[in-house]
Amino acid sequence: MNRRSAMSQAFRLPEILEIARAEGKVTVEDLAERFNVTVQTIRRDLAELAELGRLERVHGGAVLPSGVSNIGYEERRGLNRSAKVAIAKACAREIPDGASVFMNIGTSTEAVARELLHHKDLLVVTNNMNIANILVDNPDCDIIVAGGMVRRADGGLVGTLTMKAIEQFKFDLAVIGCSAMDEDGLLLDFDIQEVGVSQTIIAQSRRVFLVADQSKFKRNAPARIASLQEVDALFMDHPLPAKLERKCRDWGVEVHIAEDAGGAD
Template sequence: MALNIRQMEILDLARATGRVGVDELAERFDVTLQTIRRDLGELADHGMLDRVHGGAIMRSGVSNIGYEERRRMNEDAKAAIARACAAEIPDNCSIIINLGTTTEAVARELQHHRNLTVITNNMNVANILVANESCEIMVAGGALRRSDGGLVGDLTSEFIAQFKPDYAIIGTSALDADGDLLDFDMAEVRVSRAIAGLARKTFLVTDISKLERSAPVRIISMAELDTVFVDRPLPGELTGKCREWETRVIVAGVGADGTG
């Protein structure tokens, strides 16, 4: 498919933010809603986007979006979520942090915490926190996934099983409407399940756009979490379920100036 300039810009915006809206695009490019819908339809027909109500999102399915694209998506939301999560983590505690660009944002917000013990299978998290001299970092063994610095596999799970940290901070590739956390890689999912099952408290950090994505492998349910940190309120039905499960939800909104 030969993209026109507008379609290329739409695709760039979708890669940067994860989602594009018909109304916003029509205003941005000064064209009709029908023109934007046609553009999104063509991009979806050629496998570049997935259509959703009111717009489109980056294509999901059986493989994840590339790490660099994920890192750039919803950066302001991730930063706000990370600040809210870090505010709940005291000094002098132990934490286990798994893979993901949002968990890496949390690591950046922990750089000034004191006397932390951090266990991780995420090389990026270890590299972020190495500057914090009061932080003891323990990195899991396992097979290195070069695409995102993740360590996965049986060796990783065996290493992690030795610990009982105060907090687990986990991310997810997608969220189902019933509250299930979803991912693409079975090896990564096994590690995430182990992490969530060990900690005294388990925190999920995720932006709300994950509800518009799908992935084939179930990690755990929100019912098994202590706290969920999101950038916008969850849908009403899912909010009700979290109340039933006694899963706390903290909304870390992003202001117009990009601050939380």
């Protein structure tokens, strides 16, 4: 039997991490070939490493987690895709027809936008050009794009101009995402300019909905957006840590756990 095919998971995992450190990313197909095992075996290995916080799952593979820079936007679209859809459906059910809504930058908020295509009489303001393009297909939704500097990596608009545009409104509710969340309930991000925009959104909204999958607890980011205490409702795919769940009850934060949320693709 080939040495690699007989290698147990305990031996494979450190080697997978070494490959990820050397190459920046690993793919399921490549690892299956390297170790002479099935792709299902490698997916289980990557799921284990993701659960331990050592790698982040992306579509077709995994990348090293970072505390100072975000992974690529297209990669994030593939991360926990089925969970994001389930979270988005749960969030969209709580958004009434006839509401004014702000939606910020993120793949989770984009997923919510797709679930709003049949809502009626919406006014959506966004600094995410991807969301504007999605909602163009809803004839009963008026769309306003908050101007500013375009961030080419994800189609987001950030900076002082964006913040000044948002300050002209008072929204019924905001749907926001974040890059990371710690167990004390702090919402974190990588881009200081985006943090300023998110803080302005929260200030200008009567209610704030946060959409976040469980991977946010396995990441770290340097910039503080706000406390979960400033959010009205949290939509997730997995129950919160017990300590944070108690805090949410004390703060009056509604916690919605999406049903039928799957794992990473």
